[in-house]
Amino acid sequence: MIIKILNQLKNKYSAIPYIISPDKKIISKKEFNQTIKSIQTPQGFRFKTIFDSHNNSSIKNAKDDSFLIPENKLAFVKGEKLNLKITYPDDINYFKLFLKPTYRSGIGYDIHKINTTSKNGLKLCGIKINHSKLIGHSDADVGIHAICDSIFGALSMNDIGFYFPNDDSKWKNKNSIIFLKFAREQLKEKKFYIVNLDVNFICEKPNINKYRKQMIKKISSVLKIPENIISIKATSNEKIGFIGDGLGIAAESIVQICNEDTY
Numbered sequence: 001m002i003i004k005i006l007n008q009l010k011n012k013y014s015a016i017p018y019i020i021s022p023d024k025k026i027i028s029k030k031e032f033n034q035t036i037k038s039i040q041t042p043q044g045f046r047f048k049t050i051f052d053s054h055n056n057s058s059i060k061n062a063k064d065d066s067f068l069i070p071e072n073k074l075a076f077v078k079g080e081k082l083n084l085k086i087t088y089p090d091d092i093n094y095f096k097l098f099l100k101p102t103y104r105s106g107i108g109y110d111i112h113k114i115n116t117t118s119k120n121g122l123k124l125c126g127i128k129i130n131h132s133k134l135i136g137h138s139d140a141d142v143g144i145h146a147i148c149d150s151i152f153g154a155l156s157m158n159d160i161g162f163y164f165p166n167d168d169s170k171w172k173n174k175n176s177i178i179f180l181k182f183a184r185e186q187l188k189e190k191k192f193y194i195v196n197l198d199v200n201f202i203c204e205k206p207n208i209n210k211y212r213k214q215m216i217k218k219i220s221s222v223l224k225i226p227e228n229i230i231s232i233k234a235t236s237n238e239k240i241g242f243i244g245d246g247l248g249i250a251a252e253s254i255v256q257i258c259n260e261d262t263y
């Protein structure tokens with residue numbers, strides 16, 4: 001549009017873009033069916049034309065430059081409907097409708113060994129379960145670790161071990177909810193929200209289905225997202241390998257996120 005405006009200024013004094021509204025103006029019966037022309041910006045003028053017009057005009061507080069130009073120097077050029085003008089706060093909301101949302105996905109996987117000599121102390125997705133616990137530097141919550149890694153992945157960050165190294169005594173026996181809260185803060189800082197979260201446990205025992213609802217509730221409250229966008233599922237390893245032998249629990253997570261600045 002700017003090129004079009006500059007081209008017109010080669011042989012005209014001004015180039016005022018306009019669009020024709022599909023609506024009609026009704027003020028009086030006489031004016032019924034009159035077409036509404038809306039004037040847009042940017043407008044182009046030969047410098048002397050606009051400079052002299054401002055200097056010579058008796059009009060104060062003109063709403064538009066084209067208003068000051070003598071009629072014989074006014075020339076129009078076809079504008080563009082999508083040339084949106086942001087003037088009032090509401091215009092920003094309208095403008096956002098035209099922004100395309102950015103969707104991103106992330107994957108996370110984690111596995112921990114079971115301490116077969118322990119009788120209880122297992123924690124999955126923040127829920128205490130009466131079952132042999134997992135061995136790890138923190139509380140070894142595989143579910144939360146996988147969720148964190150999927151969020152970090154979607155945000156193109158490093159893996160969980162980078163932020164919470166397992167050789168740092170600071171994180172020894174720490175509640176993994178802390179890591180999940182860190183992931184939530186990262187989402188907020190980078191202006192993304194979670195579209196949906198899908199978690200899958202791979203283990204022979206315990207029966208995850210019994211704790212699904214509690215886990216969903218917990219994750220929902222920590223991440224501050226609705227329960228109906230969280231899925232927690234489980235599968236056994238069909239007694240194959242060391243997970244099949246009940247020596248470990250694995251979890252995988254996929255998350256989809258979307259940027260906040262769009263509808």
Ligand code: ZN
Pocket residue numbers: 110111112136140141142145
């Ligand atoms: Zn882990």
